[in-house]
Amino acid sequence: MKTQVVIIGGGPSGLLLSQLLDKNGIDSIVLERRTKAHVLGRIRAGILEVGLVNLLREAGVADRLDREAFLHEGTILSFEDMQFGISFKEHTDTPVTVYGQTEVTRDLYAARAAAGGKIEFTTENVTLHDARSDAPYVTYTVDGEDRRIDCDFIAGCDGFHGVSRTSIPEDVRREYEKIYPFGWLGILSETPPVSDELIYACSSRGFALCSMRNAHLSRYYIQCxxxxxxxxxxxxxxxxELKRRIPREAADRLLTGPSIEKSIAPLRSFVCEPMQWGRLFLCGDAAHIVPPTGAKGLNTAASDVHYLHxxxxxxxxxxxxxxxxGYSEKALARVWKAERFSWWMTSLLxxxxxxxxxxxKMQQAEIEFLRSNREAQSVLAQNYVGLPY
Known part of the structure; x- marks a missing residue:
């Protein structure tokens, strides 16, 4: 087989890149090591920056998002029972969009199918060849059959555990990492959200987050x-435990119910430099990871896709x-700013x-400074809604 761009990874970043390339007349083939059902079964974040929403519109996959998504014009931070709001509208005149990553992926799969896009699932032994040459190619196995795709470029959108990043020689790439000494225990429940806006809570018992997917589906987390x-x-x-960590006023109105998903996620900050090697270009988690505090994971992948497409x-x-x-230099300049914001939010809360x-005491003073200082709130709002591409 031959194509212009081989995209390794059939998650939202790989699918979005494929869709945007198709809109510009560029052929691609997506290789995904899991099944489609497995990819759609992943429960991920649902806060979308305006840049990602605009990319989805550019790709022609935002119709359902525009009908069903919620716009959030601010967020709430709390320290024990003290809470305060930060208005995104006041400081940036820009909201964030609440729409689950699973739904973004579902919309992208539907769009690729409608366009006749080529996606290979359950691929094994994916290997990149001659990425430094003008004629790279990728070999892999499907159902015991060895296959090869010749291409012009390779986009590595296959996550932290994928083959793309490790295909860059060790003496070329430099990796920066911070492992946080805790995780997030999260549940999904068919209950109305406790608040119209997200609540980021810092308490003596640890962090908590009250989030949502829609008016009847809530997502909650506690530090563990x-x-x-x-x-x-x-x-x-x-x-x-959640009620002990959020402000009493919110705890009193919290509606509980059976969880429909429950999981623990570790937290890490990670960046690989460079994000390109010859005709191989890394996107998203293949090159960088942020802790979920601040909702930058998918959004940072989207900025990579923007620059690359x-x-x-x-x-x-x-x-x-x-x-x-200039792809690596440009992408990394924004990545490190998102890493800084996610690290800061994690350290704060x-x-x-x-x-x-x-x-x-310093942590408490930092939160109090944020509560009382308009300029500090503006900086948070600018970073939260998304820095420009």
């Missing part, structure tokens, strides 16, 4: 130990290689096992 197990948490135990479009339209040559009484 890294070695904790889902089996240790009954629904009743989760709800009781424009660079590829310029190359195929006019032979202009400027965007391709969580309890760390080695915190001293002084550290706790």
């Amino acid at each position: 130990d890294l070695d904790d197990q889902v089996e240790n948490w009954s629904d009743d135990a989760f709800w009781s 424009r660079a590829l479009t310029a190359y195929y339209r006019s032979g202009d290689e400027t965007g391709l040559a 969580h309890r760390f096992p080695d915190q001293t009484p002084f550290d706790l």
Whole structure:
């Protein structure tokens, strides 16, 4: 087989890149190691920056989003029972959009199917060849059959555990990582949200987040130990602990119910430099990971897709290689800003096992400064709704 761009990874970033390339007359084939059902079964975040929403509109896949999504014009932060709101509208005149990542992926799969896009599922032994040459190719296996795709470029959208990043030689790539000493225990429940806006809560018992997917589907998280197990948490135990960590006024109106999904996610910050090697370009989690505090994961992948699809479009339209040559530098400049914001939000709101009484006082003072300072709130709002591409 032959195509212009091989995209490794059939999650939202790979699908969005494929859809945008197709809109510009560029052929691609997507390789996904899991089944479609498995990809659609992943429960992920649902806060979309305006840049991602605009990309989905550009790709022609935002009709259902525009009908069903919720717009959030602010968020709530709390410290014990003290809480305050930060208005995105006041500081940026820009909302964020609440629409589940699973739904984004579902819409993208539907669009690729409607366009006749080529997606290979359950691929194994994916190997990248000659990425530094003008004629790269990818080999893989499906149902025991060995296959090969010749291409012009390879886009690695296959996540932290994929093959794309590790295909860059160790003496070329440099990796930066911070592992946080806690995880997030999250549940999904068919209950109305406790608040119209997200609540980020810092308490002496640890962090908590009240989020939602729609008017009847809520997503809640609490900070937990890294070695904790889902089996240790009954629904009743989760709800009781959540109520202890959020402001009393919110706890009193919280409606609880059976969980329909429950999982623990570790937190890490990670960046790989560079994000390109020859004709291989990394996107999303293949190159960088952020803790979920601040909702930057999918949104940062979207900015990569923005830069890469424009660079590829310029190359195929006019032979202009400027965007391709500068992709890593441009993408990383925004990535590190998103990493900083996610690290800051995580440090601001969580309890760390080695915190001293002084550290706790500094954390409390930082939150109080944010509550009382308009300029500090503006900085948070600008970062939360999404820095420009």
